[in-house]
Amino acid sequence: MDDRMHSSTPTSLYVHIPFCKSRCFYCDFTTYVAPRPEVDAYVKFLQREFEMLGSETNQPLKTVFFGGGTPTYLDARQLDEVLRSMHQYFRIASDAEITVEANPGTVDAEKLTVLRQWGVNRLSFGAQTFDENLLMAIGRTHDTDAVRTSVELAKQSGFSRINLDLMFGLPEQTIESVERAIAEVVRLGVRHVSAYWLKVEPGTPFHRWQDAGLLTLPGEDTEADMYDVVRKSLSGYGLVHYEVSNFAVPGEEALHNLVYWRNEPYLAAGVGAHGYVRGVRYENVTRLTDYARMISEGKRPIADDHQVSPQESAEDTMMLGLRLKDGVSAAEFLARHGVPMDTVFADELERLVTQGLIEYRDGVVRLTEKAWPIANLVFEEFVGALTSD
The missing domain is CATH 3.20.20.70 (Aldolase class I)
Known part of the structure; x- marks a missing residue:
């Protein structure tokens, strides 16, 4: 992956x-x-x-x-x-x-x-x-x-x-x-x-x-x-x-x-700002004094960063993409992550379909009508699904 x-x-x-x-x-x-x-x-x-x-x-x-x-x-x-x-x-x-x-x-x-x-x-x-x-x-x-x-x-x-x-x-x-x-x-x-x-x-x-x-x-x-x-x-x-x-x-x-x-990259500037660049999520310092000091020293004001693994990114693609009415395309998932969505998330997708919380039609996974008010229950299914071991 x-x-x-x-x-x-x-x-x-x-x-x-x-x-x-x-x-x-x-x-x-x-x-x-x-x-x-x-x-x-x-x-x-x-x-x-x-x-x-x-x-x-x-x-x-x-x-x-x-x-x-x-x-x-x-x-x-x-x-x-x-x-x-x-x-x-x-x-x-x-x-x-x-x-x-x-x-x-x-x-x-x-x-x-x-x-x-x-x-x-x-x-x-x-x-x-x-x-x-x-x-x-x-x-x-x-x-x-x-x-x-x-x-x-x-x-x-x-x-x-x-x-x-x-x-x-x-x-x-x-x-x-x-x-x-x-x-x-x-x-x-x-x-x-x-x-x-x-x-x-x-x-x-x-x-x-x-x-x-x-x-x-x-x-x-x-x-x-x-x-x-x-x-x-x-x-x-x-x-x-x-x-x-x-x-x-x-x-x-x-x-x-x-x-x-769509789980795509973006730059971020300013105190407390979060960015996602080349597979790294980063967070700027939250204190104005720290921000001023680091900028004055010619340093990027980053407090913490995290290398996102391919598995974690695949989870993010599902959790974020399912927020959208358009859902997550199996073809786009495969093109991005190099593996079939319904293989790596077979158990999660089957469980959610059975519960009536998602539908999988025409190569796209979407929330069902009844899932919108409780969408967080759907997203939680993908938290740590590939990275918890």
């Missing part, structure tokens, strides 16, 4: 901007509330990391994703510096998808002009909900009007590719609240929606409150009903459910995220 993708040159880049106005109660990402001079310093160090990373690929970047944190916490000058530097050290394909995450209320005409000038053509706003009380309950600093205003301002600035993030399973959230959020999304005319199930992560305020019995969640049955409402409603409005948590008008799928789900 091998992985032919391990010799491929990455053509995607993830950039982490870790700063936020405040930290949400559910967030376990690498984020900081920092003064402006510290943000300025970070921008300079990030530019130097771009210079180091530029030699990792001789191919034009086809997708770039600025995540966080809140990338649009940067002011217009800082955004201009970062994007100018990216173009200086990387070749960018003429038709590249360049996405920037933004919190509602953190964009203005000046910032949007800078983004457009440097080729950013997709925005992703973290709306989460259109319930004012819920926004306060999860620690968001924007209100629902900020979502509407930001989307309209983005459209006026020439952005047609806009995603809205929604969350369900929030404390004391109701199905009616989810339905109202979907109605708002449709009214705003966005063509991509990411809908995420709340997961209470260790180290977050929500986790502490849950341990103390102070966090009232809807419960698994209600949360499953909410997911069903999201799926049926958005599909009814013409958005295809193309990935477990993502819906899009055909042709509006998130190309950068498809790189992850």
Whole structure:
């Protein structure tokens, strides 16, 4: 067994901007509330990391994703510096998808002009909900009007590719609240929606409150009903459910995220960023001081890396690929890994087919309709399936 993708040159880049106005109660990402001079310093160090990373690929970047944190916490000058530097050290394909995450209320005409000038053509706003009380309950600093205003301002600035993030399973959230959020999304005319199930992560305020019995969640049955409402409603409005948590008008799928789900390589820059290059998964340091020190010493700011074995990569191909409506093609699996999918995963596939959680038709393995709400049970079947011995 091998992985032919391990010799491929990455053509995607993830950039982490870790700063936020405040930290949400559910967030376990690498984020900081920092003064402006510290943000300025970070921008300079990030530019130097771009210079180091530029030699990792001789191919034009086809997708770039600025995540966080809140990338649009940067002011217009800082955004201009970062994007100018990216173009200086990387070749960018003429038709590249360049996405920037933004919190509602953190964009203005000046910032949007800078983004457009440097080729950013997709925005992703973290709306989460259109319930004012819920926004306060999860620690968001924007209100629902900020979502509407930001989307309209983005459209006026020439952005047609806009995603809205929604969350369900929030404390004391109701199905009616989810339905109202979907109605708002449709009214705003966005063509991509990411809908995420709340997961209470260790180290977050929500986790502490849950341990103390102070966090009232809807419960698994209600949360499953909410997911069903999201799926049926958005599909009814013409958005295809193309990935477990993502819906899009055909042709509006998130190309950068498809790189992850197809288990393809990508570069990563910034504090806490994760990359996957030539068969090695790596993670940058998460402390700003460590990041600054290593960059200053001329070192890549990598905290840890891991050589992915061909067996582990085959497991990843199944777990990630099954997140997609298109599923995993047996022919593509064979071409990539050099072995038949239904040979190396014979037991897992047979078991899942018998349970009615996957279907194997026309050379493609896909989730069944009943598996979507419990997809993690399918993915778990492939964890360590080839590497546990």
